[in-house]
Amino acid sequence: MPAIVGVVQVISIASSAVFHIGDVYRISPLSNAKTFAGAGSFNTGDSLHVQNYQSSTNTFDPDIVDQGNYLNV
Template sequence: MPSIVGPIKINSVDGGVINFGDSFYLSPKSASKTAAGSGSFNTGDFINTNSGLSATNSFDPDAVDQVVSGNA
């Protein structure tokens, strides 16, 4: 469905996707992977995390998760 987009001012975009109107196909321009154990991404004041024994398996049997080559 067609759309009309009015005046727009974008100061900065950091790692996001901006889409206006119709889109047939959107593809990522970058991909990343993070492996972290329990309680590793906690943010805030006065955090108390009791996770006991924790082990993170970072083994990845497949070579490519998201293909970004050719996404020009």
Template sequence: MPGFVGAVQVISVSTGGVVNIGDVFQIHPIAYAKTFSGAGSFNTGEGITVKNNYSSTNTYDVDGLDQGILFNL
């Protein structure tokens, strides 16, 4: 069923983002990322106290290759 959309303003779209306006059957955003972070790095909010006497993040990747996204359709 078609829909009517009024004025749309898109300021920005991230690298792996998808913008859809109207009817769609399938959307396949494809992006990948590898994130290394230490203890307490993704804490958000007001008045957070994090005490890490010693923190070490292991970034050694033995295999060298991760799962590919080439054929993920």
């Protein structure tokens, strides 16, 4: 069923975001990311005590291209 939409102001939109007005069959945004983090980086909680005396993150990636989002719909 069609919708009646008034004035719309978009200030900014992220690169992997979707802005949609009107009817749609399917919206499927795709994105990918690679994250490097050291020991204890993603720990969460109350009164957390982490002991990382020697920590190194290996960011060496010999691949030229990683798996993409091709044909992932």
